[in-house]
Amino acid sequence: VAEALDISNAVLIKKLMGLGMMTSVNQVLERDVVELIAMDMGIEVKDEVITDLTRYDEMEIIDDPKDLVKRSPIITIMGHVDHGKTTLLDSIRKSRVVTGEAGGITQHIGAYQVEHGGEKITFIDTPGHAAFTEMRARGAKVTDIVVLVVAADDGVKPQTIEALQHAKASGVPIIVAINKIDKPTANPDNVMSALSAHDLTPEAWGGTTPYVEVSALKRLGIDNLLDIILVLAEVEDLKANPKRDAMGTVIEAYLDKGRGPVATVIVENGTLRIGDIIVIGNTFGRIRTMNDDLKKRYDEALPGTPVEITGLDQVPQAGDIFMVFKDERVARQTAEARSSKLKETYIKQQKASSLESMFGAQDDGEKVLNLVLKCDVQGSIEALKGMLDKIDVDGFKANIVRSGVGGISETDVQLASASGAVVIGFNVRPTAAVKSLAESMNVEIRLYNVVYRITEDIEKALKGMLEPVF
Numbered sequence: 165v166a167e168a169l170d171i172s173n174a175v176l177i178k179k180l181m182g183l184g185m186m187t188s189v190n191q192v193l194e195r196d197v198v199e200l201i202a203m204d205m206g207i208e209v210k211d212e213v214i215t216d217l218t219r220y221d222e223m224e225i226i227d228d229p230k231d232l233v234k235r236s237p238i239i240t241i242m243g244h245v246d247h248g249k250t251t252l253l254d255s256i257r258k259s260r261v262v263t264g265e266a267g268g269i270t271q272h273i274g275a276y277q278v279e280h281g282g283e284k285i286t287f288i289d290t291p292g293h294a295a296f297t298e299m300r301a302r303g304a305k306v307t308d309i310v311v312l313v314v315a316a317d318d319g320v321k322p323q324t325i326e327a328l329q330h331a332k333a334s335g336v337p338i339i340v341a342i343n344k345i346d347k348p349t350a351n352p353d354n355v356m357s358a359l360s361a362h363d364l365t366p367e368a369w370g371g372t373t374p375y376v377e378v379s380a381l382k383r384l385g386i387d388n389l390l391d392i393i394l395v396l397a398e399v400e401d402l403k404a405n406p407k408r409d410a411m412g413t414v415i416e417a418y419l420d421k422g423r424g425p426v427a428t429v430i431v432e433n434g435t436l437r438i439g440d441i442i443v444i445g446n447t448f449g450r451i452r453t454m455n456d457d458l459k460k461r462y463d464e465a466l467p468g469t470p471v472e473i474t475g476l477d478q479v480p481q482a483g484d485i486f487m488v489f490k491d492e493r494v495a496r497q498t499a500e501a502r503s504s505k506l507k508e509t510y511i512k513q514q515k516a517s518s519l520e521s522m523f524g525a526q527d528d529g530e531k532v533l534n535l536v537l538k539c540d541v542q543g544s545i546e547a548l549k550g551m552l553d554k555i556d557v558d559g560f561k562a563n564i565v566r567s568g569v570g571g572i573s574e575t576d577v578q579l580a581s582a583s584g585a586v587v588i589g590f591n592v593r594p595t596a597a598v599k600s601l602a603e604s605m606n607v608e609i610r611l612y613n614v615v616y617r618i619t620e621d622i623e624k625a626l627k628g629m630l631e632p633v634f
């Protein structure tokens with residue numbers, strides 16, 4: 165504050181004494197107090213709106229080295245379909261339950277933590293395994309080590325190569341897990357030589373890549389894999405400062421009928437606590453509950469911990485960054501500023517694309533029906549996108565302007581209005597306020613709970629577009 169007012173700390177402290185406040189240099193001041201002193205000096209106080217959460221990364225620098233402690237590594241398992249990623253994640257998860265940790269009943273939240281040799285390891289456990297690529301595309305880097313699963317009886321496949329290229333491009337170290345070694349047709353040497361051609365030469369052959377043979381199904385070699393993960397994590401020297409406010413990344417999010425917006429986040433730095441005010445993607449909230457996949461409740465989550473949180477205003481997206489704010493008002497403003505910035509970008513993109521489609525219409529006569537798609541879970545979006553992509557009625561197509569998880573919001577309606585789109589809600593609905601906004605903006609909202617009805621109606625609408633206008 166002293167710096168902003170261009171006075172010395174001593175002068176500021178004296179002024180505070182003038183207000184009857186005894187303060188020290190590192191004390192947090194209430195906004196009113198700062199305003200009072202500034203006003204006295206003829207200076208106006210304005211709220212700074214931080215819209216760029218990446219600025220938080222720059223603050224990394226201010227972590228005092230003596231506050232930095234070891235944090236648990238965050239692992240993503242990648243590999244070709246059917247090579248055993250899900251089974252491996254399951255058997256690692258089960259190894260924990262056997263060792264007698266709380267509960268035993270697990271619930272899928274998108275990430276979990278196991279303890280091994282007195283250390284914790286965090287696994288990202290998302291369906292589809294597209295998360296890593298998707299999040300990386302959005303700039304989030306929430307993996308320290310990639311475990312590349314290759315089935316010993318099937319060998320290196322296109323998706324194996326794709327996965328290792330993604331891992332390499334993001335500079336994340338790779339451990340190769342040769343899976344299904346229980347099978348008589350297993351041929352680990354085959355895998356090693358095929359991957360050596362891609363710069364993943366095994367340590368045993370003089371290279372630097374750790375390989376471990378496992379059977380996810382028979383639960384063989386799992387301990388060995390976890391040992392190797394910890395050795396590599398040690399080399400990576402992963403550190404965080406539990407003393408500061410938390411920041412991290414969203415792994416999964418959805419709208420729960422009872423609990424409202426729910427998100428699984430991984431705390432990457434700092435400590436997240438119940439009651440913390442956070443900005444998360446384009447929304448904000450105050451942490452109401454935190455729990456892990458064993459339904460264990462947390463009051464605070466340390467760096468590296470994955471937790472499911474509630475208390476959010478809206479559903480964020482996988483890959484969104486969150487950070488803790490001191491002031492709820494500033495958090496709300498920041499979320500709103502971020503959301504309207506996003507809206508502007510969307511509208512700009514949309515304007516460009518509707519121009520494009522106009523030109524397209526002149527070129528080859530193709531026309532589009534613009535849609536804003538909102539669903540209760542990410543899976544439905546993917547499914548619907550796939551189905552809508554396939555619809556083509558004599559060159560007339562459906563075009564998804566925006567899609568997301570969560571209730572239909574004002575932003576959705578405004579976007580729909582700007583792009584002449586219809587809003588489709590699948591298992592979600594608008595609030596009364598949003599409904600009346602849509603009416604006033606002449607935006608059509610259509611609600612569904614059966615997928616095929618959506619595609620049916622879209623096809624009908626496209627056919628309608630074909631009908632001559634009199």
Ligand code: GDP
Nearest residue numbers: 244245246247248249250251343344379380381
């Ligand atoms: P994902 O597509 O990579 O997630 O693969 P899954 O985990 O779904 O596994 C595909 C199939 O391989 C399933 O039928 C598993 O039971 C089987 N499988 C996975 N791991 C092993 C293993 O270690 N040994 C054998 N014999 N089968 C396995």
